[in-house]
Structures are given as C-alpha cells and as structure tokens.
Amino acid sequence: MTKPRLYSGMQPSADSLHAGNYVGALVQWRKMQEEYDAFFSVVDLHAISVPQDPAELRQKTRRTAAQYIAAGIEPERSTLYVQSHVPAHTQLSWVLNTITGFGEASRMTQFKDKSSRYGSDGTNVGLFTYPILMAADILLYQTQVVPVGDDQRQHVELTRNLAERFNSRFGEVFTIPEAKIPADSARIYDLQNPESKMSKSGDSPQGILWLLDEPKVLQKKIMRAITDNDGVVAFDRDAKPGVSNLMALYGAVTGSTMQQITDEFAGHGYGDFKKAVAGAVVAEFEPVRERALELLDDPAELDRLLAVNAERANEVANETLATVYEKVGFLASAR
Known part of the structure; x- marks a missing residue:
C-alpha cells in the first residue's frame, strides 16, 4: 500500500x-x-x-x-x-x-x-x-x-x-x-519573555534553549526562567505564562499531561520544579546534540x-x- x-x-x-x-x-x-x-x-x-x-x-x-x-x-x-x-x-x-x-x-x-x-x-x-x-x-x-x-x-x-x-x-x-x-x-515560548513564541531572533539569548547548548547552559537558562511569585505549579497560560511554559516544555519531553505535572509538584516550590525540567530537557537534548556533532565531524x-x-x-x-x-x-x- x-x-x-x-x-x-x-x-x-x-x-x-x-x-x-x-x-x-x-x-x-x-x-x-x-x-x-x-x-x-x-x-x-x-x-x-x-x-x-x-x-x-x-x-x-x-x-x-x-x-x-x-x-x-x-x-x-x-x-x-x-x-x-x-x-x-x-x-x-x-x-x-x-x-x-x-x-x-x-x-x-x-x-x-x-x-x-x-x-x-x-x-x-x-x-x-x-x-x-x-x-x-x-x-x-x-x-x-x-x-x-x-x-x-x-x-x-x-x-x-x-x-x-x-x-x-x-x-x-x-x-x-x-x-x-x-x-x-506544545507551543514553547521564550524563557525570559513567556508571552512570545521561542524564536531564533529572540531578544535575550537566555530565553532560547538551543538543541546544541551544552547541558550546563541548558540548566542555567531553565533555572533562570521567568515565573511568578505565588510558588504554585499550575497551568494557566494567561495568569501564569512563565510556569505554564515550563510545564509545556516538561510535558513535551516526558509525555506527562498538565494535570499529572500539577499533581507531581503539588507542595513543591519552583526550585524543585525547575530542576526537574532542566534534568528532563538535558536527558532529551544531549543525545541529539552528541549525534549532531558526530555527523558534523564528518x-x-x-x-x-x-x-x-x-x-x-x-x-x-x-x-x-x-x-x-x-x-x-x-x-x-x-x-
């Protein structure tokens, strides 16, 4: 067929x-x-x-x-x-x-x-x-x-x-x-301006997660991502754009739903949540980075x-x- x-x-x-x-x-x-x-x-x-x-x-x-x-x-x-x-x-x-x-x-x-x-x-x-x-x-x-x-x-x-x-x-x-x-x-937004779609021409380099970034660079950008002051991991694109963006990113690389992420981090602060996001993103991106660099070597x-x-x-x-x-x-x- x-x-x-x-x-x-x-x-x-x-x-x-x-x-x-x-x-x-x-x-x-x-x-x-x-x-x-x-x-x-x-x-x-x-x-x-x-x-x-x-x-x-x-x-x-x-x-x-x-x-x-x-x-x-x-x-x-x-x-x-x-x-x-x-x-x-x-x-x-x-x-x-x-x-x-x-x-x-x-x-x-x-x-x-x-x-x-x-x-x-x-x-x-x-x-x-x-x-x-x-x-x-x-x-x-x-x-x-x-x-x-x-x-x-x-x-x-x-x-x-x-x-x-x-x-x-x-x-x-x-x-x-x-x-x-x-x-x-999921649509992924800029980490420093979570109301704008992540773009190659973004205003701040800290807002963009590049596939070829080294793990430490990815971790630092995610830990510095804009969130809010209420400390609750919950998805609300209008009221909590920064947290919602990190949730979408985490969900995209782990396969978790927004409700599952909310439940997973209930009672946890943003520090714990960002560490988890950083770990998941590095685990997803690093094999891609290594393979791309291997291809570029030849x-x-x-x-x-x-x-x-x-x-x-x-x-x-x-x-x-x-x-x-x-x-x-x-x-x-x-x-």
Missing part, C-alpha cells in the same frame, strides 16, 4: 535549532515518517530572503541537516535534502508567480508584518514571493499533508488556491494539499547522504515539473 505524501522544512537561519523547533516540528516529523512518504527539506532558498553571509549559510545548512538526522529523521526512510539542490523548486515557483494575483500575495500576513517592520526600502521582492516559493515546495511532490504551525496555515491555503487555479486552467496536475496542525504539539559523509536524498527528490520533482511545462505550453527540449 502506497503511503500518503508529506512535505515540510525549516530554514537554516541559526547555528542551532531550538526547543520550539524540536517540540513543534522535529518530534512530530519523527512520528509522521512512520506513516507517510515524507520529504523534509532544509529551505536555504527561503533563507536568503533576508541577508546572509555565504560561508555562514553553508555552515548553518549542514548544521540544520545534522540536527534533523540527530533528532530521528532517517535519510534511509524519509527524503531529507537541501532545497537548493533541487532546481525545480525555483522553476515551478516562477510558473506559479504568473498565476498569483498581486493583491493576493499582498494579503499574506507574514509579509505585511515583516514589510511594516523593515519598511519598503528594507523589504525585497523575495520576501514578497516567499509564500509562492513555499507553494512550489509543496506542490512539486504531489504532497497530501503539510505539517505546519498555525502561523503558516495562510500559506498552505494560498498553495491550495494556486493548485486549484492551475488545475482548472491547464488540466489536472497538482494534488490539493491539506495543512496538518498537530493537536498534541561533513563529507553528511554531504553524501544529502546528495543521495537530493537525487530522489529531483526525480520526483522533475516529473511534476515536466508535466507543468507541457501543460503551460513550453517547447520541450530536443535533448
């Missing part, structure tokens, strides 16, 4: 992924590769929609791929590749650009947020067309399921609209994908794995692209 197709990816925008990436994406992907024909990409083309140092981008791309593997994404089971190693991503993106309305692209929330932050002179066209490249990423592989956070739902909806528009205009080519927002995925082997996977991605993507080119009327190459 053929497994349904899945696609997702993350940008190589930092030297390390963080706890939010791990809990919200990698843990979910690891489970999903059991039941889906999964394609996972390090989306370096998306990364250059903001300025990048070329040498650092190459390094971050390898480091991101190593963390995918270390967290349990298996290159023998899933197709794990670097986006720029598959030229069809940009080739299909151009075709989709031509059927996307300017107003339609302008309404994308993330673009409006970023363009208002950077101003028109600081906003490039790549940032504007970012969702259309994302649509190409998804549609190339005849993807059925796209695991994304709620903030990406609008982009998947655009992808669906473009696929339906293309199919209506040129004939059936694309599978219409569905967004999958994992119901059991970059030639890591590059070989990525190249093998890119071959499969190219094979699938080029089949879709050839059909698209034929449908829109491009003259076939004589070669």
